[in-house]
Amino acid sequence: MTARVAVVAAGVVSPLGFGLTETVDSLRKSSDCVSLVTRFSVGQCRCKTAGQVSDDRLLAMRGDAPRSRRLHRASHMMMQALTEVVTQEPQFKPELTVIGTTSGGMSYGEHYYRSLRQAGDLRHAPTWIANYPAQKPVIDAQESLGISSPCQVIANACASGTNAIGHAFECVRSGRYQRVLAGGYDALSELVFTGFDSLQASTPEKCRPFDRRRTGMVLGEGAALLELENLDSAQQRGASILAEIIGYGISTDNFHITQPDPSGIGPRQAMERAVQSARVSENEIDYINAHGTATLFNDAAEGKAISELFNGVPVSSTKSMMGHSLGAAGAVEAVVCLLALQHEFLPPNINFEAADDDLDLNIVANESRPAFLRTVLSNSFGFGGTNASILMRRFEA
Amino acid sequence: MSLAIAGMGWMTPLGSGVDSVWERLLQGHEASPTTISESFSDRSYTAFRVPEAAMAGVRYPRLRRASVISRFAAAAGLDALRAAGVELSSQNAERTALIFAISNGGVIYTKRFYGDIVDTGAQSASPLLFPETVFNAPASHLAAILGITGATYTLVGDGAVGLLAIKMAEDLMANETLDRCLVVGTEEVDWLLCDAYRRWRLVRLAPPIEPFSKDQRGTILSEGAGAVLLTREGSLTIESADPGGYFTKRAEAGKILKRILSDLSQKKIDLVISSANGTFVDRVEYQAIRQVVPDAFVYTGKSALGESVGAAGLWQIVLAAQALRSTELPPVLHAGLDISIQLSHSRMPIPGARRAVVLICGLNQQAAGLRLAIDI
Numbered sequence: 001m002t003a004r005v006a007v008v009a010a011g012v013v014s015p016l017g018f019g020l021t022e023t024v025d026s027l028r029k030s031s032d033c034v035s036l037v038t039r040f041s042v043g044q045c046r047c048k049t050a051g052q053v054s055d056d057r058l059l060a061m062r063g064d065a066p067r068s069r070r071l072h073r074a075s076h077m078m079m080q081a082l083t084e085v086v087t088q089e090p091q092f093k094p095e096l097t098v099i100g101t102t103s104g105g106m107s108y109g110e111h112y113y114r115s116l117r118q119a120g121d122l123r124h125a126p127t128w129i130a131n132y133p134a135q136k137p138v139i140d141a142q143e144s145l146g147i148s149s150p151c152q153v154i155a156n157a158c159a160s161g162t163n164a165i166g167h168a169f170e171c172v173r174s175g176r177y178q179r180v181l182a183g184g185y186d187a188l189s190e191l192v193f194t195g196f197d198s199l200q201a202s203t204p205e206k207c208r209p210f211d212r213r214r215t216g217m218v219l220g221e222g223a224a225l226l227e228l229e230n231l232d233s234a235q236q237r238g239a240s241i242l243a244e245i246i247g248y249g250i251s252t253d254n255f256h257i258t259q260p261d262p263s264g265i266g267p268r269q270a271m272e273r274a275v276q277s278a279r280v281s282e283n284e285i286d287y288i289n290a291h292g293t294a295t296l297f298n299d300a301a302e303g304k305a306i307s308e309l310f311n312g313v314p315v316s317s318t319k320s321m322m323g324h325s326l327g328a329a330g331a332v333e334a335v336v337c338l339l340a341l342q343h344e345f346l347p348p349n350i351n352f353e354a355a356d357d358d359l360d361l362n363i364v365a366n367e368s369r370p371a372f373l374r375t376v377l378s379n380s381f382g383f384g385g386t387n388a389s390i391l392m393r394r395f396e397a
Numbered sequence: 398m399s400l401a402i403a404g405m406g407w408m409t410p411l412g413s414g415v416d417s418v419w420e421r422l423l424q425g426h427e428a429s430p431t432t433i434s435e436s437f438s439d440r441s442y443t444a445f446r447v448p449e450a451a452m453a454g455v456r457y458p459r460l461r462r463a464s465v466i467s468r469f470a471a472a473a474g475l476d477a478l479r480a481a482g483v484e485l486s487s488q489n490a491e492r493t494a495l496i497f498a499i500s501n502g503g504v505i506y507t508k509r510f511y512g513d514i515v516d517t518g519a520q521s522a523s524p525l526l527f528p529e530t531v532f533n534a535p536a537s538h539l540a541a542i543l544g545i546t547g548a549t550y551t552l553v554g555d556g557a558v559g560l561l562a563i564k565m566a567e568d569l570m571a572n573e574t575l576d577r578c579l580v581v582g583t584e585e586v587d588w589l590l591c592d593a594y595r596r597w598r599l600v601r602l603a604p605p606i607e608p609f610s611k612d613q614r615g616t617i618l619s620e621g622a623g624a625v626l627l628t629r630e631g632s633l634t635i636e637s638a639d640p641g642g643y644f645t646k647r648a649e650a651g652k653i654l655k656r657i658l659s660d661l662s663q664k665k666i667d668l669v670i671s672s673a674n675g676t677f678v679d680r681v682e683y684q685a686i687r688q689v690v691p692d693a694f695v696y697t698g699k700s701a702l703g704e705s706v707g708a709a710g711l712w713q714i715v716l717a718a719q720a721l722r723s724t725e726l727p728p729v730l731h732a733g734l735d736i737s738i739q740l741s742h743s744r745m746p747i748p749g750a751r752r753a754v755v756l757i758c759g760l761n762q763q764a765a766g767l768r769l770a771i772d773i
Contacts, residue, residue, distance in 0.1 A: 113512070117512065117516070126596055163550065170568070385540070
């Protein structure tokens, strides 16, 4: 049995904005939402910028109750995204929740270690420890909105969010589940920021995906959720169908723990498998939201795979606008794809100055463009050689 | 859909190898405690560590710089494949999925990486250590060793994560492009974890772990890995995996466990492999077992092996499988005689046992269960 899989609600918080309306506005205006990092010292790092979600707005949304203040900001992001979803679909009761992340409540782990190491104040240690586990923000968000489904938390590095949506899609398509909540979250942390800086993967300049002069990524943060439902079930209960997920591909390339195989085999297999899973042809793809981190190696491998598989399809990396939110990225970018389908435009790849002669790509350079889209593809690739792609389609009854 | 266990692997503080560890458990052996200290603290803790000798055969170029968590996982995963007689090639590796269950991940390298930042600043951060701090590093190492090019997933959670990984395997195997799924649970222990769990009042300073004791004096952390290779047909099957749910207050855990046990005991249950570890978990499991399956024999291996968190679910599955295969239970160490469930206080035959439930109440709000059956 294979069922069609509908997206019936979506929620997002990212540097582009709180909610779908602000997000589509930022995308259309091609806003640069990357700013100087303020959460921790970056004085010794090459890179000093990231896409950041406003704490003031997060707390304003969640209130100032003592319990709320103790929660990790990742929990607040998840609550924000889930609130938006539940507002659209109050009747949706998921049987399973699948969420991607890379670092859980890492910054609380940092506070704890730093306080231990520097003989600091450990009075809040139990709070930091309790809010550190990766499942905690998911449970906090579900509890706050009365959702009780079991949660699987996928940590496949930067592919996590797309893996979560892809796995949720397969769960519904197989007929084993009717309704699954899926998405991803990650909050900036000093450890991860410094880690990418130490690898010289992040840039002291602007993030310029696929540009000849690209020098690396900037990090970001956020959370995004999609409610996936068996299409027949959603239609029977009169739910709004925002789009369909139609395909998912996953591959592992085993080349190196932090670098993709330069041949592009990993991304290529993920995209091929997604297209095969959707039973469509490469020619039907109208837009690709690339992983596009702006590192030399990622963009070279991904660009090669895209140019080999797709002929002149418009491509952009929206990480240029908001940074790379790691475990959240695939979910946030799935929401970007959803908005592009709904609002009929191509999201931009900003900071683009000069095409890379080695990459034959049709980049949506600097400005969003109106476009009627039917089928779009979103890529996410991560450390450990994990690669994932999903295909989303405009819903046509 | 039921899945069959085609092979198992085990790396524990009592050594490696399913048959060898099982025999030691039957004989009533207990892991040796190790004192763990830290240069910047005068506190020290006790943990059950995997002995060096158990790791002797684990040598792969890919693991040269990897932390012990990846070595444990590789050893257990490869053992499970060997036990099943499966050799992966470029033809069948694509039809094999790999799922990892992890709780705290590569904490040793993470601490070292961040320690350098705290001590001497961001410029001293090591680009070699950082990739090993990522949750999916152990999975990527094993995928590379095995040549797996298809689905690889790492799930994170508390002690219940191993069973959530089995549930995921069940969902993945609904796809006929897969022939098998290797599920590995792994964990490494470190002073920092002991200190964190101690501040949370879950760890005691020295053994023994006293399962089902009213005093709830705490557990002892341990490390290692467990692995099962799942296929579609075989005599030892996972009939049902229940992903359970989450609890926000410890008092709510009992409700979830009773629901899980009720669902899984639709067929007669002969034994329960419990996650009792000397903490609050024991009371909630005790009450659920007593109420729902009072006649089932109950065993926990944690007083002998310790609490291995991310690896614990896979360890419990191995214990359940071995108990059904051998129709025997090892003694539950350090349990009081006044506990009114059917604990195996000494090595005990369980003739005719056909079905076992693995029940897990995690320390961080997750609970899950599954039912194993053997077809003789």
